[in-house]
Amino acid sequence: PAAPATPAPPFDIGKGVGIFAAIGLALGAIGTAAASLASTLFSLAWWQLPLVLLGLFLLISGPSVVLAWLKLRKRSLGPLLEASGWAVNSHLPISLSLGRALTDTALLPPNLARDTRDPLQKSSPWPWLALLLALAAGAALVCFWLRPLWPVLQ
Numbered sequence: 001p002a003a004p005a006t007p008a009p010p011f012d013i014g015k016g017v018g019i020f021a022a023i024g025l026a027l028g029a030i031g032t033a034a035a036s037l038a039s040t041l042f043s044l045a046w047w048q049l050p051l052v053l054l055g056l057f058l059l060i061s062g063p064s065v066v067l068a069w070l071k072l073r074k075r076s077l078g079p080l081l082e083a084s085g086w087a088v089n090s091h092l093p094i095s096l097s098l099g100r101a102l103t104d105t106a107l108l109p110p111n112l113a114r115d116t117r118d119p120l121q122k123s124s125p126w127p128w129l130a131l132l133l134a135l136a137a138g139a140a141l142v143c144f145w146l147r148p149l150w151p152v153l154q
Contacts, residue, residue: 075099 044052078092108114
């Protein structure tokens with residue numbers, strides 16, 4: 001015979017209320033922090049806002065820039081190639097001639113012109129159609145605006 005099933009413990013309403021209270025408190029704290037941040041940003045002068053954005057940018061990307069500078073200062077391509085998925089697990093020193101070759105800009109032959117047109121991108125008629133519709137709407141608005149002057153102009 002099978003063992004008798006143990007009954008499920010009853011639902012503890014106190015625990016559920018405590019969880020909902022904790023979630024409400026957390027949402028209230030997040031909302032208060034967001035409102036405080038927004039009021040601080042709106043109280044700044046117009047020229048201080050770009051400085052705040054620049055400081056935020058430096059705070060976020062500054063450490064990675066410092067790490068990249070330290071890696072490049074060693075003049076080794078190994079960590080950078082490894083980070084980009086090339087999986088070169090050895091020390092690959094950059095000599096002066098290799099560094100010059102990697103940063104050299106190739107020149108086009110004298111009889112060749114550079115084609116910057118993308119052959120895979122199809123031109124769309126929508127920008128021209130939008131311009132034509134905008135011009136027609138502008139002409140209609142001008143005619144409507146000048147309507148009271150028609151008897152005077154004739």
